[in-house]
Amino acid sequence: MSKRDYYVVLEVSQASSSAEIKQAYRALAMRYHPDRNPDDPAAEDAFKEASEAYAVLSDPDKRSRYDRHGHAAFDANGQRFEASDFGAVSEILEGLFGEVFSGGRRKRRAGHDLKYDLEISFVEASLGVEKKIDVNRPTSCTTCGGSGAKPGTPVHKCNVCQGRGQVRYQRGLFAAARPCHGCRGTGTKIPTPCEECKGTGTKLRAEAMSVKIPAGVQDGAVRTVRGAGEAGEGGNGDLHIHIKVDDHVLFEREGADILVSVPISFPQAVLGASIDVPTLGGKVMMKVPPGTQSGKVFRLRGKGIPVYGGYGKGDQLVTVAVEVPREVSRRQRKLITELAQEIGDEGHPQQASFLSKLRGLFES
Ligand SMILES: [Zn+2]
Numbered sequence: 001m002s003k004r005d006y007y008v009v010l011e012v013s014q015a016s017s018s019a020e021i022k023q024a025y026r027a028l029a030m031r032y033h034p035d036r037n038p039d040d041p042a043a044e045d046a047f048k049e050a051s052e053a054y055a056v057l058s059d060p061d062k063r064s065r066y067d068r069h070g071h072a073a074f075d076a077n078g079q080r081f082e083a084s085d086f087g088a089v090s091e092i093l094e095g096l097f098g099e100v101f102s103g104g105r106r107k108r109r110a111g112h113d114l115k116y117d118l119e120i121s122f123v124e125a126s127l128g129v130e131k132k133i134d135v136n137r138p139t140s141c142t143t144c145g146g147s148g149a150k151p152g153t154p155v156h157k158c159n160v161c162q163g164r165g166q167v168r169y170q171r172g173l174f175a176a177a178r179p180c181h182g183c184r185g186t187g188t189k190i191p192t193p194c195e196e197c198k199g200t201g202t203k204l205r206a207e208a209m210s211v212k213i214p215a216g217v218q219d220g221a222v223r224t225v226r227g228a229g230e231a232g233e234g235g236n237g238d239l240h241i242h243i244k245v246d247d248h249v250l251f252e253r254e255g256a257d258i259l260v261s262v263p264i265s266f267p268q269a270v271l272g273a274s275i276d277v278p279t280l281g282g283k284v285m286m287k288v289p290p291g292t293q294s295g296k297v298f299r300l301r302g303k304g305i306p307v308y309g310g311y312g313k314g315d316q317l318v319t320v321a322v323e324v325p326r327e328v329s330r331r332q333r334k335l336i337t338e339l340a341q342e343i344g345d346e347g348h349p350q351q352a353s354f355l356s357k358l359r360g361l362f363e364s
């Protein structure tokens, strides 16, 4: 990759003042700092590129050498700069990010978020429900008061990080901080751990709580209860309730509509009938008019699911399917044959029309 011009990198001109260059670098550092862009190599590269450009252009001597010879003014083999060359860069970063990024003080840790899987029935999801759940929340151990040390034994300062919970290290071109490995970020060393919590200072405790699931919730939805996660010095985490909606034996769902398929007999389809149809609100009677075709869909208005986060309700769509007997007795066969002759072609206009089109297709 060819090296970009330092002025281009900082989006300034050769005539720019040192104050303008400083301001340009501050803006880029704010945007690309790795602590603000975790796991983003492109941002890290942009940050390094800008830091290197600023390390040169902020130093009057280096800047004039760069203006005369370009990148050739410095060793072309990469390792041009020592950490000490970045004094100006560090100064800017400390000014910008202060203690948060420079590791000056241990941050008060916020509690972790927790996840809870909640299975509810189709009807509960449709109508809404209030559920009692037991959430295993990590809470401060009552035996040791959260210190993690066996009662009556001391808690020492971690000697790796001097109690800060973080250690500074050189990340490429600048100083950064990471959680201390010696104490896993707690800043303490415990010679005799509490037996109850194995030195962690926390214990899982089942906590009963009640959650409202609104009507119309979909399978896979996540409800978040703020502050119901793990407790922490820097505030509680959240509880994320992942909702799994069980299948229904008869209903299917399409948005706010409920789909149901109801089998009817041939005589019912021909003569018409009143049939029982299940709905969310219980059984209802539905009239099937004489001459109903198989696959016909009837719409029961407002018998569906409340629109999630909106107004009104969906419909229930009832598909009737004419069920044909798979086996018939000798007498039934005789009667049906007679019936077929009796009905003839006039009783099956669609079939007659189809057969005529079929003939036309192959005769022309
Ligand atoms: Zn304990």
Ligand SMILES: [Zn+2]
Pocket (backbone or CB within 6 Å): 158, 159, 160, 161, 162, 163, 164, 165, 166, 180, 181, 182, 183, 184, 185, 186, 187, 188
């Ligand atoms: Zn430590």
